[in-house]
Amino acid sequence: DAGITQSPRHKVTETGTPVTLRCHQTENHRYMYWYRQDPGHGLRLIHYSYGVKDTDKGEVSDGYSVSRSKTEDFLLTLESATSSQTSVYFCAIRGLGEAFFGQGTRLTVV
Amino acid sequence: QQPVQSPQAVILREGEDAVINCSSSKALYSVHWYRQKHGEAPVFLMILLKGGEQKGHEKISASFNEKKQQSSLYLTASQLSYSGTYFCGTEVQGNTPLVFGKGTRLSVIA
Incomplete structure (x- = not known):
């Protein structure tokens, strides 16, 4: 199994609070991605990274920011959480071929 | 722009066959197929590169029609373990994020 870990696995937070999700890899892969998964929408790309300090927006990036200061860590921040950001968040890593997904973070904004 | 998958859902009896289709409005470099079981992360099945290549994995195979920008996943003699949600991920250039x-x-x- 690819070495990819997401933390936390579950989180409940209040509307308006900032939240940071962490993705950590031990594979030294260049590419890292954050997706959100919602019923009826599949997996939608939030942000992605091509390398350290090299990030770009995906299709649903509003309200989210990311940082990648080290190859192994990719952080996703919800600047001010809203109920519409209640979702399951998956991090993925990729070398030259397939993508490997973390186990997901279930985030509930109340 | 998300690729379109069909059907949205299918129910099979053990031993029956199924085909899942994935089509895109954009010229594709590759198509990836993943399977996700309930409460788990998506797991890679196979990649198809442009060129009409067909690949196989156990009793699951796939094809990619480059001219039509369509891919099909074939599941033969289905088993209970095949249950889950199947996603296609498309890539318009090498090493670009999967959509x-x-x-x-x-x-x-049974």
Whole structure:
């Protein structure tokens, strides 16, 4: 199994609070991605990274920011959480071929 | 722009066959197929590169029609373990982020 870990696995937070999700890899892969998964929408790309300090927006990036200061860590921040950001968040890593997904973070904004 | 998957859902009896389709409005470099079981992360099945290549994995195979920008996943002699949601992920250039379809829920019953 690819070495990819997401933390936390579950989180409940209040509307308006900032939240940071962490993705950590031990594979030294260049590419890292954050997706959100919602019923009826599949997996939608939030942000992605091509390398350290090299990030770009995906299709649903509003309200989210990311940082990648080290190859192994990719952080996703919800600047001010809203109920519409209640979702399951998956991090993925990729070398030259397939993508490997973390186990997901279930985030509930109340 | 998300690729379109069809059907949205299918129910099979053990031993029956199924086909899941994925189509894109854009010229594609590759198509990836993943399977996700309930509460788990998506797991890679196979990659198809442009050129009409067909690949196989156990009793699951796939094809990619480059001219039509369509890929099909073939599941033969289905087993209970095949149940899950199948996603296609498309890539317009090498090493660009995968864009996923909304998924096809496959249920195999005894």
